[in-house]
Amino acid sequence: MTSRAEAEGTPRPTAPGPARGRPRSEAVERAIVEGVMKLLEDGVPLAELSIERIARTAGVGKAAIYRRWSGKEELFVAVVRTAEPPDPPLPGTSMRDDLVVLLESLRQRGLVTRSSAILHNVYAQMKSSPKIWASYHDTAIAPRRRVGLDVLRRGRENGELRADLDLELVNDLFVGPMLVRAMMRPDDDLPEGLSEQIVDTVLAGLRPVSSPSVSSPTS
Amino acid sequence: MTSRAEAEGTPRPTAPGPARGRPRSEAVERAIVEGVMKLLEDGVPLAELSIERIARTAGVGKAAIYRRWSGKEELFVAVVRTAEPPDPPLPGTSMRDDLVVLLESLRQRGLVTRSSAILHNVYAQMKSSPKIWASYHDTAIAPRRRVGLDVLRRGRENGELRADLDLELVNDLFVGPMLVRAMMRPDDDLPEGLSEQIVDTVLAGLRPVSSPSVSSPTS
Amino acid sequence: MTSRAEAEGTPRPTAPGPARGRPRSEAVERAIVEGVMKLLEDGVPLAELSIERIARTAGVGKAAIYRRWSGKEELFVAVVRTAEPPDPPLPGTSMRDDLVVLLESLRQRGLVTRSSAILHNVYAQMKSSPKIWASYHDTAIAPRRRVGLDVLRRGRENGELRADLDLELVNDLFVGPMLVRAMMRPDDDLPEGLSEQIVDTVLAGLRPVSSPSVSSPTS
Amino acid sequence: MTSRAEAEGTPRPTAPGPARGRPRSEAVERAIVEGVMKLLEDGVPLAELSIERIARTAGVGKAAIYRRWSGKEELFVAVVRTAEPPDPPLPGTSMRDDLVVLLESLRQRGLVTRSSAILHNVYAQMKSSPKIWASYHDTAIAPRRRVGLDVLRRGRENGELRADLDLELVNDLFVGPMLVRAMMRPDDDLPEGLSEQIVDTVLAGLRPVSSPSVSSPTS
DNA sequence: GCCTAACCGAGACGGTACGTCACGTCTTTTA
């Protein structure tokens, strides 16, 4: 998991120093990303998303795309980033409540990905290029993972979690079930109460033996 | 989860009637699949695996490939099938032990996938083609899932599992953590005792309230 | 004036040895050359003759063109070769008559070049690439020049020409005037009797002082 | 041979009225033309002379070029004009001597063109654009041709030339041989005495039958 | 022991997309 100086998925930097020459148009940038969105929404299979077609749809020259991203994969990272909803604020009332919110946000993401037919497998495409996947991982996945680990750490200090547990593993116990449904079984649905169900079921075995704790679920 | 009459990933059938003309060479079949393997092992990125290159590597005409599979994705299904280790026999001593074996088999698959650099993301590629993914899902993923659910059902009947649990969810509780590590964090390792750790940690909260049960973990 | 082993302007050789694979289609070859002709006849400026447009016109893939010629210039050589009329037979009755025939053939070529609007300046294009021009020179210009020199040599032996003349120069004295009109003054016409006029005017000063000679022009 | 109001190959006129704003820099003008020269001298093939490359070489913006000329061809006319040596003064001692001087000037031009590798076929390029060629023809070729015809006319009046000759044809008789060598056979050399040799050889048949004439060649 | 249909490698075929480059225009800042 190498940290990266210059994040991909962000437009290629223009020459540094003082701005010389005509500046890049933000409108063009938007037109490109939204062009990709439109095509995906129209049900165009990902395999048929060529740079040429994207350019045609966006009313833009190919060069304008290559000036900003080095190829399809980098562009897709930008598109995914744009489409993703912002991270929700944590309630902070308890570890359990924070975990539910985090998982709920993951569920939403999965729903968006599928129901609107956008990004159906842009992920798949990105994974095909290790470099790009690493970029997306470092700038989108890893930060959220750190948030989850922080929540768990606070929970352990508050006595909501047994002290002998490997937090990395515990994190995966929550995240894994949601992910396996979103990614491996795209026909199944992600029902409303799923986040609470997962958190409470897993948490049942992770609480300290005798602890008055903060709140016991009543679902 | 639709069941499918003609399984993809299996060579296209030759003309039905009585076998006339020269039969297809099994050697050619092997050469093609092993050609793909070799290329992947040599570190060729998946995106650079063209039919033409595969044919060149295998010393085979392009038509010989198209005669057997309809395209790259179908071929990849065959390759994945060939590379996957056989399913292990279940000990049957307890639900817990069976689950460890199942998870261990999943861990192995993940290790093979990565260490030999084969199939790193052939999955991703397959997911790009819904038809192909459905085929792989139905013939490779779903059966194993059914085995897992059977194990859980037996465990519930034996009193190793609380009776009020959604088995589908419980299954994901075990499978998810392993998968999230294998697929989302390809740089992390999958340590030896991981399967037991996951099973025991999750199981801690799923056992009936007062039941000495069959076996307590002794690891 | 380097002699060249493999003449350009001729389709690239297919692999030597025994013919393997599907043979190249002569129909495709014709379609390409005739496509170029058609475009030129339709008045398309030479600068707008792109390989892509030629391929589109001929109903042919770009690769089919590049398989045969290395680029536009080589293709043009082939087109010019196809469009050029065959060399006329020499009467052999006298040096003077032979020269008239040769010059007449040159005049015809110039007329074709201009009046049908074909090849208006394909020559110019070819000259831009020294390699290609050399190829055209060696296979189309030089042979005809040699014929002219042979005619002059026979004329000298027959006493139709003074013995002290540089034949190379004499050849240019006949060819030059025709060429300067065809190439430098494309608006002027090349009138019918021009060949005889040139030959007789030039020849007036080149005949031996006192020579019964074969035939004196009576025009 | 249409006369033309606005000569191409000359920088586009700046806005008419009183000069407002920053005046055009002559240094830029020079830098552009000399940039083209430099590239040609360095052996860059004509086909690789792009406006962008010329601008880069000259350290100039593209707009500065388009502000002055409408395109590559017009620019080339300016370059050729700059590179051409001035027309020599005629001695006026005899038609024969004048012709030798004119032809010698043509030979020089051919030598310059080749030996310095400049302008090898800028002519060819110009011919691709009929408009530009017409411009060059009218301002560079036609005037010299007129000079040649004047010389011949004076010669006829002086009795150095038969009176029944078509002067246009006679002109081509002198010019053609030199041109055919310079343009069609660029590998041959243009030896020192060539001009005299051509003039005297051709003139031998064109002189009045019985006329001691002005000067007999003494070379 | 032929006959013949289907296979085999090779490679040409019409297409599509790639990523680069140049076109001629435009939009910045600086002078």
Place this chain on the structure above:
DNA sequence: TAAAAGACGTGACGTACCGTCTCGGTTAGGC
């Protein structure tokens, strides 16, 4: 207003693959 710089839409470049289609040649039954 001209200057350099460089982004803009357009479109050609030459290459690589796509999936299909001939080629000459091979290899098994079925007759």
